Each structure stands twice: as C-alpha cells, then as structure tokens.
Amino acid sequence: MEKQMLEQQDVFGFGDRRTIQADLDRVLMMAFGRALDVSGLMPMAVMNVMANAFGTLYRQVAEQHQNQPCPCGWRPTSAQDIELLKSALEAAAKWEPADKLLTMPALGRA
Numbered sequence: 001m002e003k004q005m006l007e008q009q010d011v012f013g014f015g016d017r018r019t020i021q022a023d024l025d026r027v028l029m030m031a032f033g034r035a036l037d038v039s040g041l042m043p044m045a046v047m048n049v050m051a052n053a054f055g056t057l058y059r060q061v062a063e064q065h066q067n068q069p070c071p072c073g074w075r076p077t078s079a080q081d082i083e084l085l086k087s088a089l090e091a092a093a094k095w096e097p098a099d100k101l102l103t104m105p106a107l108g109r110a
C-alpha cells in the first residue's frame with residue numbers, strides 16, 4: 001500500500017526521468033544515424049545540425065512561455081537557461097582520450 005503510493009508519487013520523479021532519458025537517447029541516435037546516411041555529412045557536421053535544432057527547440061518553447069502564461073509556471077531566463085543547457089551538454093559529452101588513460105599511474109600494483 002505504502003509502496004504503491006510512493007510509486008504513484010514518482011510520476012515526475014527520478015524513475016520517470018530515466019525512462020524519458022532512455023527514450024530520447026534512442027530517438028536521437030536513430031535520427032543521427034538516418035541523417036548521417038542520407039546526408040553523407042561527417043559526424044560532427046550532423047551533430048552541429050542537431051545542436052542547431054535543439055537551440056531552435058529551446059527558443060520556440062521559451063518564446064511560447066514569454067508570450068502567454070502556461071499552466072506549468074516556467075518563466076524562461078534565456079542567459080541562465082542556455083548556460084544550464086551548455087553545462088549539461090558538456091557534462092554528458094566529456095570523455096577521457098585513450099592515450100590519457102594509458103599514462104595514468106597504475107594503482108594497486110603487486
């Protein structure tokens with residue numbers, strides 16, 4: 001009973017967020033693959049187009065929220081919002097090059 005209530009309260013919580021993330025990851029990967037095949041562009045060129053599309057999506061949704069009140073209550077603050085989006089992109093995209101990993105000192109050597 002208690003567990004069921006907690007699950008119902010989690011509709012917009014972490015569990016649902018993970019599902020949405022997985023869905024969007026899959027959809028974006030499919031769109032990327034299709035754009036790559038169809039366009040013959042290099043991967044970074046396709047990602048640049050996708051980043052433009054994402055920026056356009058933000059601008060359109062933000063404009064909607066500025067022009068008329070929305071039940072969700074969001075008030076866009078473009079400079080702050082864009083900084084947040086840039087940070088999220090950077091955190092998700094960062095990776096350690098293989099050569100850097102190889103020069104890391106080995107731990108727990110016998």
Ligand SMILES: [Zn+2]
Nearest residue numbers: 070072073074
């Ligand atoms: Zn809204």
